[in-house]
Amino acid sequence: MEPYRILIADDEMSFIQLLQKRLSRQGHEVFAFSSPIEALKAVAAKSFDVALFDIKMPELDGLDLLAKAKEVQPTLEVVMLTGHGDIETAIEAMKRGAYDYLTKPVEPAKLELTLQKAAEKGRLIKKSIGLAAAQKTHIGNRPLIGKSSSMLWLTEMIKRVADSDSPVLVLGESGTGKELVAQALHFWSRRADQPFIPLNVGTLPAHLAESELFGHVKGAFTGAHTAKQGLVELAHRGTLFLDEIAELDISLQVKLLRFLETGEFRRVGDPAVRHVQVRVVAATNRDLKEMVAAGKFRKDLYYRLNVVSLPVPPLRERREDIPLLVSYFLNNRFYHGPKELSREAMEYLMAYDYPGNVRELVNILERGVLLSRGSVIQKEDLYYPWESACQDLKLESVEREHINRVLRQVKWDKPKAAELLGIALRTLYRKIEYYGLTPPEQSDHLST
Structure with missing residues (x-):
């Protein structure tokens, strides 16, 4: 386990002394306090990777300590300790930003693993924030490139809706810069110091998409050897960008809709409900209205995503x-x-x-x-x-020839061709069928 700086606040002195000794032997820097007030002073003085707070303490209860510590260090990941009678309070702590909760008595191995995962998430978010700060400087110092009336309008609309919590649907052909629009929405908003997490939905196999989005618990399915956080958790207080949203499996669209409406979700295999605050920006190069009419995209999800739509001109x-x-x-x-x-x-x-x-x-x-x-x-x-x-040449002819050229260049390696073209693999299959494209050897055989 990688060394971390850990803060512990619990009024049971014997417990924290034992835990401090155990974690210190593993190389961690541990600061343990029986007083929540002293723990809060430590938060103000030092930066921690992870904290462990008991829910019931004198002077200041765990929920108040959680809130005050998060005000000082927003990226601090906090694990809560509770008795069996305080589960509802622990769930409330999760809604307020706690990473997880454990009930006493707790198994040392389970406690150490939870602290490790919480610390890893904290470090990942800090790294993401560092990248975001660099990108904000780059994007914030220049507008989206363009002096055309359509680009000036787009830039103005981005600035108007950047601070909203409402979902945004970015529309446009492949290659127009939809992710750049999503980045601008994030970096011109109050979320700029929080994570920007992009996900190309079209690259995910349907059976892995739910786990990637919402995470899973250990043993949830074959190969789930450890628990995993989903991207919605990593994007907490920031922005989740879902590119190629039209490719999302119809069965998962229901769960995304619920998440958009409530901020609540469940990891795969976990009955516990979790809550995060995430601004969702989705993008597509397809006509979602047509997909709704064809029954391939949920109407209610379409209207929920389409609160504000930003078309990016070709x-x-x-x-x-x-x-x-x-x-x-x-x-x-x-x-x-x-x-x-x-x-x-x-x-x-x-x-x-x-x-x-x-x-x-x-x-x-x-x-x-x-x-x-x-x-x-x-x-x-x-x-x-x-x-x-x-x-x-007509646009269709140019596109057909371009796709055919790329396929020949990579010897009909379709996943590689889709990556070079910047489209989902499923989209490439549709275009191959639509344009009647065939590998060279197959074409030769058919012509004889």
């Missing part, structure tokens, strides 16, 4: 933003010396329709940076000789 509808994006990516994204575009190269980029949107623009620019011979990127550096430079 790049072809905001061409005036392309020079700004090009300048930003060339100056901040690639590290191959100073580069600029020739007039013909910029004209080519301004005329292209970008079925892959901003993500595709980044890929094209990276190719140009790598293939250019000098400091100026020429038009021919931006595409391969076998690619047509003509831009009068």
Whole structure:
């Protein structure tokens, strides 16, 4: 067990002395107090990884100590100790932000494991907050890139709803920057110092999605050798970003709806109800109304998510933003010396329709940076000789050819192709079927 700094507050002196000695032998730095007032002073003076508070103590009960300690150290994870007659109070403590509760007498091994998991969560959140602070500086110092009316409107709407607790549904084609919108909602809000937890729902097998979201207890299913916190717990007081929400299994949509309405959930295999405060931002590139009509997405979940919807415009509808994006990516994204575009190269980029949107623009620019011979990127550096430079193709045709090219490039490794395309594997399967794409050897066989 990794060494942690542990705070203990319990009015049973013999218990805390025994526990302090046991934990200290394992290398932990332990501060034990029989007075909750003294424990609170310690919280104000030092930073702790985890705390263990008894619920019933003189001077200050465990619930009050929990609240005051959290005010001083918001990331402090607290485990509560209670007698059998105080279970309701312990559950109330969980609702107020306690990590877990244990009933006396407690098994030492169970206590140590719970403290370890609580401390690990605390350190993970602190690390997340550190990353969030860095990202906040980056995002907070610049608007979303664009001067088009649609991007100016989007930026204004993000700022208006950033501090709300209501869910937000971000809509847009693949590659438009929906996660960047979710990040802006988080980092321009009062939650900016709390975790931002992203999850691409489309990458999860249906049987693992519930565990990933809500966690599980030990033995809940085959392979669950230890208990695991779900992402909703890790996102407590912060933002949970659910990308590809349309891919969420219909059976799990009911549980997500309940969580959105109450903030309550159960880990897989655990009857205990837990409570967290999380702002949910969901995103999709699909038409959820059509999915509702087809019975593939719950109507009640759709309306709960769609309190505020933020459409992210495709790049072809905001061409005036392309020079700004090009300048930003060339100056901040690639590290191959100073580069600029020739007039013909910029004209080519301004005329292209970008079925892959901003993500595709980044890929094209990276190719140009790598293939250019000098400091100026020429038009021919931006595409391969076998690619047509003509831009009068229909969007469907361009998308079909792009998907087919990527599949051939990775030798029809579909999971890898889906990752490169930035879409869910299930979405890729649908597009392969829709466009009638087949591997080269299969195509040759069918044509003979």
